Amino acid sequence: MQTSDSLAREGAPYLAKLNDAQRRAAEFGAERPLLVIAGAGSGKTNTLAHRVAHLIVKGADPRRILLMTFSRRASTEMRERVRRICKEALGRRADVLADALTWAGTFHSIGARLLREQAVTIGLDPDFTIHDREDSADLLNLVRHDLGLSKTEKRFPGKGTCLAIYSRAVNSEAPLDQVLGKAFPWCAGWADALKKLFAAYVEAKQAQNVLDYDDLLLYWAQMMQESALAAELGGRFDHVLVDEYQDTNRLQASILLGLKPDGRGLTAVGDDAQSIYAFRAAEVRNILDFPAKFTPPAEIVTLERNYRSTQPILEAANGVIARAQERFTKNLWTERTSAERPALVVVREEADQANFVAEKVLEARETGMRLKDQAVLFRAAHHSGPLEVELTRRNIPFVKFGGLKFLDSAHVKDVLAFLRFAQNPRDRISGFRLLQLLPGVGPAAARKILDRIAADSAPFDALAALPAPAKTGAHWGGLVEILRAPSGWPSDLARAKTWYEPHLDRLHEDSVTRKIDLAQLEVIAANYPSREKFLTELTLDPPDATSAEAGPPLRDEDYLILSTIHSAKGQEWKSVFVLNVVDGCIPSDLATGTRAEIEEERRLLYVAMTRAKDHLRLITPQRFFTHGQHSRGDRHVYAARSRFIPTEMLGSFDTIGWPAVRADETGPALQTPVDLRARMRGMWK
Numbered sequence: 001m002q003t004s005d006s007l008a009r010e011g012a013p014y015l016a017k018l019n020d021a022q023r024r025a026a027e028f029g030a031e032r033p034l035l036v037i038a039g040a041g042s043g044k045t046n047t048l049a050h051r052v053a054h055l056i057v058k059g060a061d062p063r064r065i066l067l068m069t070f071s072r073r074a075s076t077e078m079r080e081r082v083r084r085i086c087k088e089a090l091g092r093r094a095d096v097l098a099d100a101l102t103w104a105g106t107f108h109s110i111g112a113r114l115l116r117e118q119a120v121t122i123g124l125d126p127d128f129t130i131h132d133r134e135d136s137a138d139l140l141n142l143v144r145h146d147l148g149l150s151k152t153e154k155r156f157p158g159k160g161t162c163l164a165i166y167s168r169a170v171n172s173e174a175p176l177d178q179v180l181g182k183a184f185p186w187c188a189g190w191a192d193a194l195k196k197l198f199a200a201y202v203e204a205k206q207a208q209n210v211l212d213y214d215d216l217l218l219y220w221a222q223m224m225q226e227s228a229l230a231a232e233l234g235g236r237f238d239h240v241l242v243d244e245y246q247d248t249n250r251l252q253a254s255i256l257l258g259l260k261p262d263g264r265g266l267t268a269v270g271d272d273a274q275s276i277y278a279f280r281a282a283e284v285r286n287i288l289d290f291p292a293k294f295t296p297p298a299e300i301v302t303l304e305r306n307y308r309s310t311q312p313i314l315e316a317a318n319g320v321i322a323r324a325q326e327r328f329t330k331n332l333w334t335e336r337t338s339a340e341r342p343a344l345v346v347v348r349e350e351a352d353q354a355n356f357v358a359e360k361v362l363e364a365r366e367t368g369m370r371l372k373d374q375a376v377l378f379r380a381a382h383h384s385g386p387l388e389v390e391l392t393r394r395n396i397p398f399v400k401f402g403g404l405k406f407l408d409s410a411h412v413k414d415v416l417a418f419l420r421f422a423q424n425p426r427d428r429i430s431g432f433r434l435l436q437l438l439p440g441v442g443p444a445a446a447r448k449i450l451d452r453i454a455a456d457s458a459p460f461d462a463l464a465a466l467p468a469p470a471k472t473g474a475h476w477g478g479l480v481e482i483l484r485a486p487s488g489w490p491s492d493l494a495r496a497k498t499w500y501e502p503h504l505d506r507l508h509e510d511s512v513t514r515k516i517d518l519a520q521l522e523v524i525a526a527n528y529p530s531r532e533k534f535l536t537e538l539t540l541d542p543p544d545a546t547s548a549e550a551g552p553p554l555r556d557e558d559y560l561i562l563s564t565i566h567s568a569k570g571q572e573w574k575s576v577f578v579l580n581v582v583d584g585c586i587p588s589d590l591a592t593g594t595r596a597e598i599e600e601e602r603r604l605l606y607v608a609m610t611r612a613k614d615h616l617r618l619i620t621p622q623r624f625f626t627h628g629q630h631s632r633g634d635r636h637v638y639a640a641r642s643r644f645i646p647t648e649m650l651g652s653f654d655t656i657g658w659p660a661v662r663a664d665e666t667g668p669a670l671q672t673p674v675d676l677r678a679r680m681r682g683m684w685k
């Protein structure tokens with residue numbers, strides 16, 4: 001006799017590979033909101049992709065599905081998975097339907113798209129440009145300067161801190177005083193001045209027709225406060241699905257609630273144990289409180305079977321997270337047995353750590369494991385410095401994710417400033433950067449030029465009417481010509497690049513490698529239909545490494561992955577090394593102020609450990625060499641094993657000392673100190 005389960009499986013064979021809980025999540029109707037609590041490696045991404053595919057196969061209109069992911073990479077991957085699953089069910093028809101899944105992207109990119117569409121209705125100019133964090137901080141700095149706040153007697157908070165305070169207040173929907181009291185107590189005395197600064201910053205943004213990251217969510221959330229607009233936007237989508245819900249903030253939660261107030265058609269997927277973005281105002285309460293936001297409350301489906309890691313790896317990771325404070329309890333289990341426990345590798349110092357990793361990576365490669373199946377993870381981007389040197393020395397190719405992004409490099413920013421200014425001549429920060437690339441044009445001259453064209457309705461014509469600044473030669477005419485006569489996309493980028501290259505040679509020594517980056521930028525640009533789309537997407541979600549976005553030449557080659565833990569989110573490798581599992585690194589000594597911060601560091605270690613499928617090695621160097629930050633110059637500091645692996649947990653690991661000291665290697669111990677200085681003096685006697 002057939003059970004209803006097997007009937008369902010027959011009815012939808014493309015769901016047959018899912019386990020029962022996953023299938024329940026994939027098939028759950030749209031009448032009630034759904035919360036999928038998915039443990040690490042339990043197939044969250046897989047399940048969400050099946051749910052979307054199932055909706056499409058059952059007849060949902062893909063143009064009316066809104067699918068929000070944490071990164072652009074995740075969204076591309078999700079769409080590809082949906083396509084593959086739909087193909088199983090629908091054959092060739094699947095491509096057209098998967099292509100129609102156009103509302104898939106990050107919260108910020110969807111926000112940008114909706115704002116541009118609704119711009120006229122909400123009093124925005126549709127040509128707005130988007131400032132990244134650095135541009136936003138620069139603009140805040142200019143405003144701070146104009147208000148005379150940089151000249152105060154007691155030092156006013158720096159531009160980065162001001163932006164962090166502003167951003168935190170906006171994203172957490174909290175009053176300034178509360179944000180200062182909770183997260184920036186040392187700035188509490190500046191509340192009034194900060195309010196003035198933020199008000200002026202908002203005015204400057206509006207005058208220049210720019211939005212910052214936070215505005216994309218803030219304006220969107222404000223649109224949802226207008227009942228007619230909220231009804232229109234919400235009515236556009238039959239299904240709204242959000243991945244990585246644990247890393248959303250209050251604003252994002254209000255947007256979702258505005259889109260689907262009764263929760264019908266709403267799906268949130270996440271894992272509270274992997275919430276690692278509180279420093280960007282992510283609110284773990286969003287996921288904890290989600291079910292009760294609706295009547296009747298959201299259905300909760302919990303995925304507890306882990307398909308990724310072996311049992312000993314999972315046991316160690318479970319041990320770390322079991323000591324966390326508040327969470328949805330899950331008992332992650334796996335059928336993947338293994339005799340190999342994760343290793344806790346004790347090395348003397350960072351140089352040994354680098355040697356250990358390089359040696360083990362090569363050993364694994366000898367046994368047939370590709371470099372790409374191995375990853376080295378670390379808490380802070382600079383932790384991989386010594387390892388990068390060692391890998392380069394041994395000719396082991398690697399790609400690093402996290403840390404300094406491709407788009408942060410000065411030359412790439414220069415070209416982007418060119419394109420942004422071309423898109424929006426009121427964007428002073430971009431104009432300021434661009435004009436100063438010209439020989440002989442400094443901040444004062446640049447400011448003057450921008451002032452003179454600011455009020456003009458045809459700013460580039462006004463620019464053409466100005467006399468060429470001294471020393472700019474033919475560069476001025478070339479610039480004005482390109483700005484006045486756009487040639488289409490992506491040739492606009494090619495022209496900007498050609499214009500910029502002589503300046504690159506003049507401004508930077510290593511112009512050859514920088515030119516390669518610009519060539520990569522051109523490759524990336526070709527994937528976008530317009531300048532506006534290119535600028536928006538790249539600003540919102542910059543690629544972590546050139547290879548992440550550009551494809552060739554690296555994609556076909558084999559290389560080791562180096563990544564910050566934050567950038568490793570959602571990924572998996574056969575073999576994982578975690579560097580510097582010591583107090584001061586995890587938890588970072590910058591984040592040990594509050595209990596909440598420490599808890600977040602614990603989750604970070606958990607995320608790192610749960611990336612491993614078969615082999616996991618946590619490395620603990622016993623001493624570190626710090627460079628010149630102290631009055632006594634360079635020195636060694638001693639480190640202790642991370643507090644997240646207390647002694648009671650050691651049973652979950654194999655503790656290994658490396659390099660192993662062999663008896664025949666130890667020479668006679670030095671009994672009495674040698675006076676080398678006396679010896680040196682003796683040489684000349």
Ligand SMILES: Nc1ncnc2c1ncn2[C@@H]1O[C@H](COP(=O)(O)OP(=O)(O)OP(=O)(O)O)[C@@H](O)[C@H]1O
Pocket residue numbers: 017018019022038039040041042043044045046047271274306307308569570571572610
């Ligand atoms: N039903 C299943 N049968 C077999 N393998 C599965 C199943 N579901 C998921 N997997 C495998 O489990 C692994 C983890 O899946 P996925 O990446 O979707 O997990 P995740 O929950 O998003 O992980 P995390 O939250 O830790 O990033 C993948 O290798 C996937 O192929």
